[in-house]
Amino acid sequence: MTAPYQQIAAELRQRIASGRIRPGERLPSTRTLMREYGVAMATATKALTTLQQEGLAHSLPGVGTVVGPPARSRPPKDAVPSLNREELVRAAIAIADAEGLAAVSMRRIASDLGVSTMALYRYVGGKDALLLRMIDTAVGDFPVPAELPAGWREVIETVARQQWKAYQRHQWLPSAITLGRPQVLPNLLPYTDAVLRAVAGRLDPSEALYAAITVFGYVRGVALNLEPETHAEQDTGMTADEWADDQVDQLAAMIRAGDLAGFRALGMPDGFDFDYDLDVLFEFGLQLVLDGLERRLRLR
Incomplete structure (x- = not known):
């Protein structure tokens, strides 16, 4: 057969x-x-x-x-x-x-x-060793800048955006890097180190490491959507906005049938136009994460 x-x-x-x-x-x-x-x-x-x-x-x-x-x-x-x-x-x-x-x-x-x-x-x-070298090389294409801003927030923004660029260029990378058991690689550690230096003396050691993991996890989490979105656009020939436009009637029917007040408060389904953009989502979420970290630093 x-x-x-x-x-x-x-x-x-x-x-x-x-x-x-x-x-x-x-x-x-x-x-x-x-x-x-x-x-x-x-x-x-x-x-x-x-x-x-x-x-x-x-x-x-x-x-x-x-x-x-x-x-x-x-x-x-x-x-x-x-x-x-x-x-x-x-x-x-x-x-x-x-x-x-x-x-x-x-x-x-x-x-x-x-x-x-x-x-x-x-x-x-072998394959496992090759994957580690692939990750290290791909991350190394987007190194942490040697000269970083003075402010802690600007440092983390710089590092997060550099990480985001790496994920955009190598869309398989977010799924290859793990969060709970991160690979110990020469080009990957400087990302965490830069965040740790930015909050050094402002948080206790455990909090500082959790802050670095949170930033890393946020960027990686959003980046996990890059590859599926690329494949979806290739397979359907439709951008995310075009796909959303194609779902309008079905979405409107569900909002009306379920009397979904949150969606209605946005003006949906009749008068709300939303442009979905992963870059915008990344920047918006990054600021939310840093706003929360800033509040934590002030309390400390």
Whole structure:
């Protein structure tokens, strides 16, 4: 019996052969395949990986999986390509940026780099070790500035916004970093350290650490919405505002049926226009968090 991923790969292969999807054009995303075929993400990812291994498609950062081989030429089979850890980690990050963390595997990276899978283990040791290096490298692209403002609030704002930029660029990153058992990494610790320095002497040690965790958790929490929103827009072809406009009639009916006074106080469903923007939400929530911390500092 043919496996589901093989069936999906076969149909995509036929679309490519017939010219329905031409070289350079984007293949359906994993989310689209999940919805279209009713399969799990791992199955959809494996179907796309199969085509990449066959040389029919490749991963393009910021775009997805596109038809055709990658631009870089592959070495002859008997050649021993040069490889370094930085290149390996960057290749993994490029895959995660384009297709999500689930698409990253040692086999996939080896295929993209034109080397054997076993060759990679000499550089990173395994998938778990690779993930740690990916996190550290991605965070390191957005370091805490060497010169920080004088005020404690401005310091935390600077650090939080820098973290937010990292999450925007690498949307798999919020789900890879953990809150309760954070990874101890050289490029990650300075974020916490900057917040601790900002509140040093103002809070007792436990409170200071809880404050740093709260700020980190807030930014990460909002950032967890970045990747699903990107996938939703790719899969539906609709922005968040366009999707909301499409739900207006249903929302209005539910507000009227439930007599939802809170929504009515906003002027909904008839006269309220709301523009949903994750950047605005991030800044709004950040100020609420810092307002609460400021009150705590005044009490202390």
